[in-house]
Amino acid sequence: MAKTILDIAQITGVAKSTVSRYLNGGSVSEATKRKIESVIKETGYVPNTFAQSLKAKKTNIIGTIVPRLDSYAASQTLIGIDEKLREYQCQMLISNSSQDLEREIENIYSLERQKVAGIILLATQITSAHLEAFRKVDIPVLLVGQQYDGTYSLVHDDYGAAYDMGKYVLSMGHRKIVFLGVTEKDIAVGVRRKEGFQQAVQEAGNCEIKYCETGFAIKDALETACRIIDEYRPSIFVCATDNIALGVLKAAYMKGLQVPTDLSITGFGGYEVTEIIHPSLTTAKFYYKEAGQLAAQSMMKLVNEESIEKVMVSRYKILERESVDKR
Amino acid sequence: MAKTILDIAQITGVAKSTVSRYLNGGSVSEATKRKIESVIKETGYVPNTFAQSLKAKKTNIIGTIVPRLDSYAASQTLIGIDEKLREYQCQMLISNSSQDLEREIENIYSLERQKVAGIILLATQITSAHLEAFRKVDIPVLLVGQQYDGTYSLVHDDYGAAYDMGKYVLSMGHRKIVFLGVTEKDIAVGVRRKEGFQQAVQEAGNCEIKYCETGFAIKDALETACRIIDEYRPSIFVCATDNIALGVLKAAYMKGLQVPTDLSITGFGGYEVTEIIHPSLTTAKFYYKEAGQLAAQSMMKLVNEESIEKVMVSRYKILERESVDKR
DNA sequence: CTGAAAGCGCTTACAG
DNA sequence: CTGAAAGCGCTTACAG
Numbered sequence: 012m013a014k015t016i017l018d019i020a021q022i023t024g025v026a027k028s029t030v031s032r033y034l035n036g037g038s039v040s041e042a043t044k045r046k047i048e049s050v051i052k053e054t055g056y057v058p059n060t061f062a063q064s065l066k067a068k069k070t071n072i073i074g075t076i077v078p079r080l081d082s083y084a085a086s087q088t089l090i091g092i093d094e095k096l097r098e099y100q101c102q103m104l105i106s107n108s109s110q111d112l113e114r115e116i117e118n119i120y121s122l123e124r125q126k127v128a129g130i131i132l133l134a135t136q137i138t139s140a141h142l143e144a145f146r147k148v149d150i151p152v153l154l155v156g157q158q159y160d161g162t163y164s165l166v167h168d169d170y171g172a173a174y175d176m177g178k179y180v181l182s183m184g185h186r187k188i189v190f191l192g193v194t195e196k197d198i199a200v201g202v203r204r205k206e207g208f209q210q211a212v213q214e215a216g217n218c219e220i221k222y223c224e225t226g227f228a229i230k231d232a233l234e235t236a237c238r239i240i241d242e243y244r245p246s247i248f249v250c251a252t253d254n255i256a257l258g259v260l261k262a263a264y265m266k267g268l269q270v271p272t273d274l275s276i277t278g279f280g281g282y283e284v285t286e287i288i289h290p291s292l293t294t295a296k297f298y299y300k301e302a303g304q305l306a307a308q309s310m311m312k313l314v315n316e317e318s319i320e321k322v323m324v325s326r327y328k329i330l331e332r333e334s335v336d337k338r
Numbered sequence: 339m340a341k342t343i344l345d346i347a348q349i350t351g352v353a354k355s356t357v358s359r360y361l362n363g364g365s366v367s368e369a370t371k372r373k374i375e376s377v378i379k380e381t382g383y384v385p386n387t388f389a390q391s392l393k394a395k396k397t398n399i400i401g402t403i404v405p406r407l408d409s410y411a412a413s414q415t416l417i418g419i420d421e422k423l424r425e426y427q428c429q430m431l432i433s434n435s436s437q438d439l440e441r442e443i444e445n446i447y448s449l450e451r452q453k454v455a456g457i458i459l460l461a462t463q464i465t466s467a468h469l470e471a472f473r474k475v476d477i478p479v480l481l482v483g484q485q486y487d488g489t490y491s492l493v494h495d496d497y498g499a500a501y502d503m504g505k506y507v508l509s510m511g512h513r514k515i516v517f518l519g520v521t522e523k524d525i526a527v528g529v530r531r532k533e534g535f536q537q538a539v540q541e542a543g544n545c546e547i548k549y550c551e552t553g554f555a556i557k558d559a560l561e562t563a564c565r566i567i568d569e570y571r572p573s574i575f576v577c578a579t580d581n582i583a584l585g586v587l588k589a590a591y592m593k594g595l596q597v598p599t600d601l602s603i604t605g606f607g608g609y610e611v612t613e614i615i616h617p618s619l620t621t622a623k624f625y626y627k628e629a630g631q632l633a634a635q636s637m638m639k640l641v642n643e644e645s646i647e648k649v650m651v652s653r654y655k656i657l658e659r660e661s662v663d664k665r
Numbered sequence: 666c667t668g669a670a671a672g673c674g675c676t677t678a679c680a681g
Numbered sequence: 682c683t684g685a686a687a688g689c690g691c692t693t694a695c696a697g
Contacts, residue, residue, distance in 0.1 A: 015690055026668045031692055040666055055474055057451045061392040062690035065673050080416050086408040093407070093434050102448075105432040107420050121429075124384045147382060229614055257614050264616045284611050287556055287584050289591045342674055353684045358676055367682055389674035392689050 014056040023050045034058060064126060072102045073310055074122035075131045078110045083253075083282040084299050085133055088155060091303020092131060099311050101128070116140050123148040128314045131155060131306050134164075136196050151313035155306050157199050158322055163313065165306050165323045169203035169279075170210075172295035172327040176277060177211025179293075179329055180249060181218070184338030185275065188212075188220045189245040191235065191255055193227060204251050204279060221245065225255060232258025233265075240266050246275060246338055253278035253285050256292055260334075271336035281330060290333035297327050341383040350377045361385060391453060399429045400637055401449035402458045405437045410580075410609040411626050412460055415482060418630020419458060426638050428455070443467050450475040455641045458482060458633050461491075463523050478640035482633050484526050485649055490640065492633050492650040496530035496606075497537075499622035499654040503604060504538025506620075506656055507576055508545070511665030512602065515539075515547045516572040518562065518582055520554060531578050531606060548572070552582060559585025560592075567593050573602060573665055580607035583619055587661075598663035608657060617660035624654050 016034075020027045023046050033039045033047045050056075064070050073096055077085045093103045104127060108115035115132075119141075122130050129150050134157035145152050145162055154164035180188065190208055195201040205222065212218050221243060225235035232255040236248065240262060250256035256278030260270060268274045270290055278285060281296025302325040309319045343361075347354045350373050360366045360374045377383075391397050400423055404412045420430045433449060435442035442459075446468075449457050456477050461484035472479050472489055481491035507515065517535055522528040532549065539545050548570060552562035559582040563575065567589060577583040583605030587597060595601045597617055605612060608623025629652040636646045 016692095017690075027690090028669080028692080029667060032667085035692080037693095038666060043666080057447065059392070059690050060452050061388040062673090063692080065386070065388040065392055065675090065690080066692045068673070080420070081410070081413040083408070086413060089407050090434070090436075093436075103434075107417070107430075109417075109420075120384065125387050229610070257611075261614050261616070283556070284584075287588050288615050289588070343676095344674075354674090355676080355685080356683060359683085362676080364677095365682060370682080386674050389689085390676080392674080392691090393676045395689075 014054045016056075016058070019047065019050055019054065019056050022054070023047050068126070069128055070102075070126050071100060072104050072125070072127045073129050073131060073307070073314075074104045074106055074118075074125070074127035075133070076106045076108055076115055076118045076122070077133045078108055078115070078135050080105075080107055083284075084156075084280060084297070087299035088133060088303035088306070091300035091305075092307040093303075094300075095304040095307035096311075099307075101307075101311070103307075110135070112136060112138060112140075116144050119144040119148060119152075123150060129153065129310045131310055134159075136198075151310065153306055153310050153313065155302060157197075163309070163319065163321060165302060165309065165325060166199060167297045167302065167325050168327050169199045170207035172279065172297070172329070173204040173207025174211045175207075175327075175329050176249065176279070176295050177208040177215075179331065180247060180275075180277065180335070181211065181215045183275070183335055185247045185335075186218050186338070187244070187246045188218065188249060189239055189243065189247070190220060190222045190249045190251075191232065191239075191259065192222060192224055192251040193255075194224065200251055200279075208249060225258075227252065227254060229254050229258040229261070232256075233262050234258075236262035237266065240268070240274075247335065248274065248276050250276065250278050253280035253282045253292065253294055256294065256334075257284070257288075260288070260292070271334050275335040277335060281328075285330075286332070293332045293335045294330050295327050296330050298325055301325060341381045343383075343385070346374065346377055346381065346383050349381070350374050395453070396455055397429075397453050398427060399431050399452070399454045400456050400458060400634070400641075401431045401433060401445075401452070401454035402460070403433045403435055403442055403445045403449070404460045405435055405442070405462050407432075407434055410611075411483075411607060411624070414626035415460060415630035415633070418627035418632075419634040420630075421627075422631040422634035423638075426634075428634075428638070430634075437462070439463060439465060439467075443471050446471040446475060446479075450477060456480065456637045458637055461486075463525075478637065480633055480637050480640065482629060484524075490636070490646065490648055492629060492636065492652060493526060494624045494629065494652050495654050496526045497534035499606065499624070499656070500531040500534025501538045502534075502654075502656050503576065503606070503622050504535040504542075506658065507574060507602075507604065507662070508538065508542045510602070510662055512574040512662075513545050513665070514571070514573045515545065515576060516566055516570065516574070517547060517549045517576045517578075518559065518566075518586065519549060519551055519578040520582075521551065527578055527606075535576060552585075554579065554581060556581050556585040556588070559583075560589050561585075563589035564593065567595070567601075574662065575601065575603045577603065577605050580605035580609040580612050580619065580621055583612070583621065583661075584615075587615070587619070598661050602662040604662060608655075612657075613659070620659045620662045621657050622654050623657050625652055628652060 106118040158164040236259040278294040285292035433445040485491045563586040605621040612619035
């Protein structure tokens, strides 16, 4: 059923090598070119990628490992990567780790086995097993979202965004603040965003601020927020992600608090939904798709052995919307 | 750098075939087994997938084509597929068509070239070029979300869900209704959902109903809804997707209408966010992840040449929430 | 411009 | 249990 290059050669009456040359743009006379072309069309021949790759020892596939498929940040980043890779005639192979760090490691090795040209890892936490894997695989690895010494990384400016967000919140007159963050194992989201915010607060002084931690899931944030609202009455929740902010928003409704009059809320991310909801959410927008494109472009440079910055930083923008009230 | 099976064989002092047998669980003596094992560990040898696949002529990869990465339905379906495939030791290769039908066709052929064992297509529209591609590629194809004669398909019960939604809306006393649908090129969403709803309305009689069409994007729905609200004052918008409902919700806010007191809204899909927003959205929930799992399982049967139903139907559930008022 | 031959890394009957 | 050999489908110097 599936034709091989030999079939084409025999039908056309030329040698395999000639067909191969035709396929790869080598020198072939116009006449044979036409003959081969028509035979290929008739037979519906498609080259066997494996045989090609076996020779080439390299593919034009870039592996991308994502912690989860159902995240705005991840899907936007993937879209950006995909777009840019397509420009370079490269394919993107998505590998889902389902937020399982061990599976993430497995995926790295599995991508190596599939001879991808490079690996883009949408990182959350980096363990020593990760570092070992980076060392072992003989292909370029680029981290997106987390920074780690010794590997290439593209990060969002979590610190800067959080600092600006802190400045903004304070400028709006808030002095009784809950910062609802996440585990510090996640350096970018758990540590950097907190630190940036802390810096802004510190510079301002006289401010009552409580740092709390919750999970990434909306439901977790909802529960945590309900508890905090009962115990403590902040004028604002500064949330480390938009999803957390969404949970807090729901908690406010459940507690009968008007947003932003009774309670202000901010997020990080700039998910599409934050603009649609009412009140719309004040948040620090990260340019995920853009970051994805940059990641892909940088990876292509790495693959072509051009040099790139060890650490690249993607931009952000504070979106002042309706969920923050002036105090 | 990268070791081959020959290197391992030479270091161990055996033949390539023995190493291969070891790798594939053939008969090898305990002693050689141990030796080979240790050499492989030392060298960090990983088999070359291409060489393997070149022989096997088949991979354990299932290709999945999605119209877009940033859709709740798509990502949930992918997660379901991925989960189930993993159970079968199979890989999922995601191919994004960015809502470009031509690219979708290209992706089918490209997956064939990569010798995937089967293709799961999260379908939107099926053109004749699609049908030609299905015929030409010599591997099983399964459609998800759309039904088409001659191909295997797994669909959501769009008609049933829409019928039930119609019944529900009418039972809540609504008699001046806008059904905000999408292009009829999309049979499942544009035609089936409308037909199911129509059937319910027809059975009820005496009802003023207006059928309108809009795009899939929240922004499109927002604009369309604004126009409709100005021209016509329905008591309810029945929207063909949750995203459209979200757009209408925003439009209502912008027009100063209270939901659900001034205007009721329903959707289709059951996206996570519909539960979080306020008021929460009444919608027909489809079980995307479950559908993905079933799709993967069915595909595995197809790959193993077991027989499956030509058309499978996934379940749904009407979620009665806060966005519909009793009239 | 064209063809014969070697080789990419693996698997698989076939002998032994 | 083990090894030599052929072959999967393609590419790539090397001659001609």
